[in-house]
Each structure stands twice: as C-alpha cells, then as structure tokens.
Amino acid sequence: MSQNELLGLFIKNEGQYVSGALASEVLGVSRTAIWKSIRKLESAGYEFEASTKLGYRLLFQPDKLDEKTIQSLLKTESFGLPLHYRDEIDSTQNAVRELAEEGVAEGVVVIADMQQAGRGRMGRSWLAPRGKGIWMSLLLRPLVPIHCAPQLTLLAAVALCRSLRRETGLDIGIKWPNDLLINGKKISGILLESAAEDERLKYIIAGIGISVNMSQSDYPEELLEKATSLRIASGNSFNRAQLLTAFLLEWETLYKLYLETGFQSIAALWESLSVSLGKKMELTTPQGKLIGVPIGLDGSGAIIVKRDDGEVVTLFSAEMGE
Numbered sequence: 001m002s003q004n005e006l007l008g009l010f011i012k013n014e015g016q017y018v019s020g021a022l023a024s025e026v027l028g029v030s031r032t033a034i035w036k037s038i039r040k041l042e043s044a045g046y047e048f049e050a051s052t053k054l055g056y057r058l059l060f061q062p063d064k065l066d067e068k069t070i071q072s073l074l075k076t077e078s079f080g081l082p083l084h085y086r087d088e089i090d091s092t093q094n095a096v097r098e099l100a101e102e103g104v105a106e107g108v109v110v111i112a113d114m115q116q117a118g119r120g121r122m123g124r125s126w127l128a129p130r131g132k133g134i135w136m137s138l139l140l141r142p143l144v145p146i147h148c149a150p151q152l153t154l155l156a157a158v159a160l161c162r163s164l165r166r167e168t169g170l171d172i173g174i175k176w177p178n179d180l181l182i183n184g185k186k187i188s189g190i191l192l193e194s195a196a197e198d199e200r201l202k203y204i205i206a207g208i209g210i211s212v213n214m215s216q217s218d219y220p221e222e223l224l225e226k227a228t229s230l231r232i233a234s235g236n237s238f239n240r241a242q243l244l245t246a247f248l249l250e251w252e253t254l255y256k257l258y259l260e261t262g263f264q265s266i267a268a269l270w271e272s273l274s275v276s277l278g279k280k281m282e283l284t285t286p287q288g289k290l291i292g293v294p295i296g297l298d299g300s301g302a303i304i305v306k307r308d309d310g311e312v313v314t315l316f317s318a319e320m321g322e
C-alpha cells in the first residue's frame with residue numbers, strides 16, 4: 001500500500017470516518033500498517049481526527065507550495081525571481097545569506113515547507129512546522145545608508161499587513177515595529193538581517209514567517225496564549241501560494257515607492273495599520289523600562305513615545321508590553 005492509496009481512501013470518504021478495519025481490508029494491509037501510515041501523513045502536515053469507535057477522519061490536507069504552483073500566480077517584476085523551494089531546511093535566512101555572498105541579484109527568494117532551526121528576533125527560535133505556514137527569506141540590495149534599515153522592516157510589515165488583510169478579510173494590525181496581530185495574538189514575524197560596508201547596506205535578508213494553517217495542536221501550550229494562525233483565528237484554511245504571491249506583489253510595489261519617494265508614505269501607511277499608537281503601555285528599552293503612550297513614527301522609523309511624566313522620547317529599540 002502506498003501513502004497515496006491510503007490518502008485516496010480518506011479523500012474519497014471526505015468528512016466521514018474510515019475505520020481501521022475497513023482501511024486494512026480495502027488496502028490489503030494490517031491495521032498497524034494503516035496506523036503507521038497515518039502517523040507519517042500527520043508528520044507531513046495532514047490532520048486526522050481519531051475516534052476509538054469510528055476510526056479516522058481526514059480534517060486537513062496541506063496545500064502545494066512548490067516552485068511551479070507559486071510561479072503560476074506570481075505577478076512581480078523581480079521579487080521571487082528566481083524562487084527556490086526547499087522541502088526542508090535549517091533556516092531560509094542561511095540559504096539566502098549564501099546566495100547573497102555569491103553575488104546573486106536582489107529579489108531572490110528561498111521558501112521552505114518546514115524549517116528545523118527557524119530563527120526569530122532577539123535570538124529566539126521560530127516554530128515552522130511542515131505544510132502549515134509560509135517560511136521565506138528575500139534578498140534586498142537597496143542603495144540606502146545603513147541607518148535606513150529599520151524603515152525596511154516597517155515597510156515589510158506594512159506590505160504583509162495590507163496583503164493579508166485583503167486576502168483574508170481578517171482584522172490584522174501591526175504592533176511596533178513589525179509583529180502582525182489578530183486580537184492581540186501574533187500571526188507572523190519579520191526578521192531583517194543585514195550586511196554593511198562603509199556605512200552602506202551591502203544587502204538585507206528579509207525573513208518572513210506567516211502562521212497560515214496551523215491548528216492549536218501545532219503549538220506548545222505556552223505559545224497559544226500569545227500566538228495564533230490565520231486558520232485558528234478565522235476557522236478557515238488559506239492557500240499559501242496565493243497569500244505569498246499577493247504579499248510579494250504588494251511588497252515590491254511599496255519597495256519601489258519607497259526607493260522613489262522616501263519613507264514618508266510608508267510611515268503614514270504603517271501608522272494607519274498600527275495597534276500600538278495611542279495606547280498606554282510599558283516599554284522595555286536597552287536603557288530600562290518606562291510607561292508611556294506611543295504617538296507616532298519619526299522620519300527614521302523610530303517610535304515617538306509620550307512618557308507618563310509628559311516628556312516626549314524617541315525609541316529606536318523597545319519591547320512593548322501591555
């Protein structure tokens with residue numbers, strides 16, 4: 001029996017339970033073999049509901065995210081051209097760094113169906129299970145001074161937020177600088193790593209993680225309090241290639257606008273999507289904690305905060321609490 005034959009049986013009986021006894025009779029293998037195959041399908045991203053009385057029911061099938069599927073939907077001029085798909089990788093950031101060092105041009109994307117060692121901001125790890133999310137990195141070579149790098153982080157957040165809102169209809173907002181939230185829970189992360197030479201950016205590796213179709217069981221308990229996926233938040237699953245290509249097009253459009261006209265229009269878009277502005281909160285900065293209300297972005301992309309004592313300060317790096 002092949003994996004596909006078992007899958008075919010579940011797909012033929014969509015929405016229905018298939019008992020282990022029936023599956024083993026139809027496919028001519030033992031119930032243990034059926035059980036092992038189900039475990040394998042689960043590790044490939046499929047989800048089953050198990051009932052001791054009724055058997056198994058297929059709940060979720062991962063969608064295709066290969067180069068061909070993505071290319072058929074891609075409408076960009078340079079972002080995602082070329083695009084390298086990997087079934088499995090340590091981190092897409094590492095793969096793009098290698099390409100950058102080889103001199104590959106801006107726009108190349110590496111996307112993986114799963115990452116074994118996904119990296120988050122501040123040295124954290126990033127959960128990137130198989131078949132459930134968009135785990136990708138894009139190479140940028142903008143001709144801007146090094147101090148403009150934070151602006152590109154905010155730009156990526158705006159592009160991601162605008163495209164996901166349009167594609168999913170969900171109420172998604174940006175928490176400074178670049179976390180995307182639904183009802184206070186994080187659905188994506190952005191990690192920009194850069195290399196510089198003589199005060200100029202040599203390249204930026206923009207890593208994006210979008211938790212698209214993960215279910216509650218994909219998260220460790222402690223993460224469920226602060227993280228969610230588009231599927232958990234909406235009850236619907238989404239086509240990853242469709243979301244990815246819409247995002248790359250939006251990102252490329254805003255990137256061109258930024259290079260032509262500067263940061264101001266991006267800052268205005270960011271402010272309109274922000275869930276951080278106007279809310280009193282605790283901010284943890286490298287210099288210590290403070291209580292205040294973020295009131296806007298300055299020209300460089302730093303956040304302007306009105307402190308409790310009335311003083312206005314500009315923060316380049318901070319963690320926002322509640």
Ligand code: BTN
Binds near residue numbers: 093119135188
């Ligand atoms: C964050 O901490 O919020 C940033 C998370 C960034 C995760 C993405 S997934 C694709 C790319 N590869 C990585 O190892 N990290 C980024």
